[in-house]
Amino acid sequence: MILKYLLEKEFKQFRRNPIFPRLMVAFPILIIFVFPWVTTFEVQNIKVTVVDDDNSTLSHRLTHEIENSRYFNLVGAEPSYQLGLADVEKGTADVVLDIPRDFEKNMIRRSGSNIQISANAVNGIKGNIGSSYLNAIVAQFATKIASEHGLKVQPAVNVITQNRFNEYLDYKKFMIPALITMVLILLCGFFPTLNIVSEKEIGTIEQINVTPVGKASFIIAKLIPYWAMGLIVFTVCFFLAWLTYGFAPQGNVLLIYLDAVLFIMFMSGFGLVVSNNSATMQQAMFVMFFCIMVFILMSGLFTPIHSMPQWAQDIAFFNPPRYYIEIMRSVFLKGSNFMENWFSYMMLAIFDLLINFWAILSYRKQS
């Protein structure tokens, strides 16, 4: 059985590679213990400078309130708004809170005053979220003061938000499946591609091509080790996520594996197409990199597809990772069953067939 010898050779080479075996250990560790903490969308440690023109009991209380919030760091107080802005320019502050003169007087006598919030929006997310957090604190403060002084508070609609399937908006629950996707892309897309192209580049493929080894066995022997490793890393990551953060899939585990297998088949088929059409590692690397950027950014992995413009949504329709991620999230977080995701499964299966058919067509031993 030639395949057995080919596989033996692949595993030997993998073990001897100075980098790959280490990456296999590093991936799960980074994905579970490091990346969830750094890919946070939660904005914290917003640096605030207060310009207190009023210098009253009330303005001090407001400042204190901000200081106590876990989202803000009070970095200083400036005597004028201009100096506050200068802090933003220097980068020592993200937000300037300007409390006007007669703040206390107006609040109590006329039950209303203006406060100015200026946020540095160079980092859009931080600026936007920072100023809305600050808004919320100020609004809460105003209500509290009003009720303390027995003033009528305008009746407002009280909105209660309930976050289904991820009650506490824990971004880790959202990010971990996404990060595991990246690993599958790397292990099952990048590695076999580069491996095949390196045989081309070193010339060993020429020696193999004149042996009776069939092209199917040769390619399958390249893919099997990475499929296996992809699934192992996949399993280890989910297991670690369960141990560390207590995340367990809500739906059927087999459905998640079916999803992963379909996706792995696509990625490796895609990698083969790239490797068949590249002569050097460098070419293959750049083509893969380019395509994977498109795959990831248009897959809904980090930003929702429905908020993209229509033309981008149309492109995303033809983006296979998108279906993989849809299934993953709906089964993992919502516990959906197969029928609720049949369309995504079907799309993945269609892409698998197309890309692997193309891969077989484009592989030639002769020219």
Place this chain on the structure above:
Amino acid sequence: MATAINVNNVSKRQGNVEALKGVNFSVNRGELYGLIGPDGAGKTTMFRLLTTLLVPDEGTVTVDGFDTVKDYEAIRSRVGYMPGRFSLYQDLTVEENLKFFASVFSTTIEENYDLIKDIYAQIEPFKHRRAGKLSGGMKQKLALSCALVHKPSVLLLDEPTTGVDPVSRYEFWQMLHKLKEENITIVVSTPYMDEAKMCDRIALINHGQILKISTPKDIADDFNDALLEVKGENLYKLMLEIRKMRTVKSCYSFGDSLHVTFSETPDTEGFKKELSELGQGGLTITPIEAGIEDSYMKLADE
């Protein structure tokens, strides 16, 4: 004598270059056959056609009686190929490489050990060393062992001695002669003319065309012009001066000397005097027998 390889009117384009133009030759069974020509002559393309890696645009190639297009699978288990570039797995050890190539041909090292014994014995002390860490000569021996491990009937060696030291080169040709005794047909290419005379027959090839096919001796003997070897202090200037002379037919640089032919019977003394008058010093001029390289230059010129 049976024919092992038959190349019939083969042409092949590689990109924009016509790598081979109507090439014909045949190799007898058990023959040591040389393809001699400079880089870019089309030698490697010829090997890739013989190993079924390329398909000819025109003409047919048969190896061991099998057509390289229709019966390529039969050919692949019958030929041993050693590409010009070292192409074994550098991260596998010597022994692992040999084992691997034996097993992909569904055989074992033990089964054909007799054939590779003489060659493999020389690298066996290093069998646990990775192939990438071997010296040039040892790499070449390993590659030859791997090409032989399945007992091929035809051995195709593309520039096996390029980048190998003179002693190893000599040893290598000794090994080929031994293999010939096992009745293995060997086709070998080389850019070194001095290796040509080790072959039974040679084909001189240039710009994708065969210039001449014969035994090395006949090719050298066919050179019927008188030949002078000229040495001097400044070879380059000397060559330019000689080429300007009316009676001179050709003048080529051969390492530390020049080989000169004339359109009429040369007068050695007069020639020497003429050159001295042009200010060339340290001249020694001797009539010599032509070698294969002289024939090659002459044929390539025509």
